[in-house]
Amino acid sequence: MLGKRFNRMAFGSVVGVMLMAATACGGGGTGGGTTASEAPSAASSEAPKGALKVGLAFDVGGRGDKSFNDAAYAGLEKAHTELGAEIKELSPSSDGSNRGDLLRQLADADYNPIVAVGFAYAEDVKKVAEEYPDLQFAVVDSASNAPNVTGLLFAEEQGSYLAGVAAANKTTANHLGFVGGVESDLIRKFEAGFVAGAKSVKPDIKVDIKYLTPDGDFSGFRAPDKGKVAAEKMFQDGADIVYHAAGDSGLGVFQAAAAAKKKAIGVDSDQRQTIKETDLQPVIMTSMLKRVDVGVFEYIKAFQGGAKGGTDVTYDLKVDGVGLSTTGGEIDDIKDKIDAAKQDIVDGKITVPAKP
């Protein structure tokens, strides 16, 4: 049926004419300069010399995830209000095929420094940093790989260790759960820390582990339905607290916890505050904070102070780059136990494994 109906190609020539006009116009921007292409340069010439222009490229999902990307944006916004920086943030297409191009466009528009949010940017940041050696770049969750790239890393396993300690102290069933979004090495750090923390309190504790998608398939961060099914199974099997490191999919974990009248632990930002659904707030016992906002803001501040890239900055418990949220006061009664564990990590008495 389709073969019969799509047999004429004259249509193609129309598209062709349109496209030719399109490229001609694009090329015209070089010589004559269309109004659209003129606008940004005019704006930048008005800005005072040496003004701070910070560009930020989100990972797939972009703003509005109430978690990782939004935390990065909070840091950017703080740079805008406190440091007077001009800011611009871009999101990639859903297949992430244009991550590198976004960085180039920010670089071409004279943004410096440029922050790439998410380890998926590692390769692209490296390439673009080499193409623009005079600019400074930062990449969140990945190590520095060029002289003008700063790696902004977080000790997720340390924060997750505290989450494990809190959960093990609170559980009555001696049974916990962990839902990971994507089985990448990054999320496995969360699992490793959580399990180690729980076992440090109760060596015989049972922890169910479930990853929503395998490495390379990032849909696990955007699948609340899968998160719900995974958490439901854990609650039915007897777990009473489930920790998630699954981005948007965490919503499903909270829904399952609410339905089972059990508890859940949030991730990245203080989810008891950021989550829109008020009925789900009480199930979030605590959240493992990953202060991406602090990382981004501190990086911009350091850049303003003249810092150059080529090194990694790790935000760990010592500098409160990770930690637990206390909104709701549900973990106040075990605060001394958590603080003791934190102190042991900071003092180096406990080394938290980064791999399960």
Next chain:
Amino acid sequence: MPAGLNRALLTVIGAVIAIVLAIAISSVAITAAGASPLAALGAFFDFGSSPRTVANGIATFLNRAVPLFIAGLAVAVGFRMNLFNIGVEGQYRLAAIVAAYVGSTFTAPAPIQIAVIIVVAAAVGGLYALIPAIMKVTRGVNEVIATIMLNYVAINLASYLVRGPFSGQRAEGALNTTTPELPESAMFPNLNFIFDWFGQPEPTRGGGVWGFLIAAVVLGVLVWAVLERTRFGFEIKASGLNGPAAAASGVNPKKMIIAAMVLSGAIAGLISLPELLGDKGAYTSTFTAGLGFLGIAVALLGRNKPVGIAFAALLFAFLDRAQGALQFADVPASVITIIQGMIVLLVVVANEVTNRFALRLEERRAAQQLGRNAPVEVAA
């Protein structure tokens, strides 16, 4: 032929109306999102203000079009004989990782190295498409369902392979998983010299304009020749237009299903090569996904003809390029997807309408001619 010309003209008018309507409807959506449609339109044509940004913009545009074109071709080969190969996605992902791994295990002179990688990719894609083909001819399993299910198998298999058996040395502190780096001889030469001809600076973006563009054009010509100028192509089309009639005239339907599926899969296997050999040099966990599904839209828009698919791929790539420019103009970038969807939908509708209209015109013309030459007597 005046009748043919009439029809072509009608199709052109239909397509123009469809595209104008698509832009109009998208403008409503843009306005609803609180942005200006004019700013959006400007952003699509804004390639930046410096020669460097223009060169990079054109490179991005062309580099996006190449894999879309190959994906469209892969889907179209199946569509031509009413085989809905929805499995292009899985076929190309699996082909990409196997080709990337095999290519990294040896070093040979560039032509041999590249040829081996291309053959491996096509073979893996073709073989993976053979599974649903065999299921269809032996057990009558619907290829739509089989290929969709096999997509999941392929995607999960690929992500297992990139972490496990095919994983390479990853950079210090990086979390992306990747296959071993391809040797230098596997990298396809780029086409940046074209910019020199016009006295423009070469694009600086990774890999510049991918040389695989040439291979894609050759592939397009080959597919056209096979479909339009060979007996095999005729049999594919005949089976698609009327299966029973084709079978009655001696075309073996089972053989055709297997041949068309495998050919479709083999072309699908090449989708990832522009990116792999032009830029990335390895299959990583951030490799571009979803091209197989986009290929379906591109093939529909291009009416399953190589020339049409080329223009459809260029149009999609042109819209996709504006991702950054739109956001600079404070227009939500999802506008791109809305316009793309609208164009495909309306072009299909316009196509149907013009087809019926052309048919009626043709009937009237034939009736008039018949009436002039020899009045038809209606038997009671």
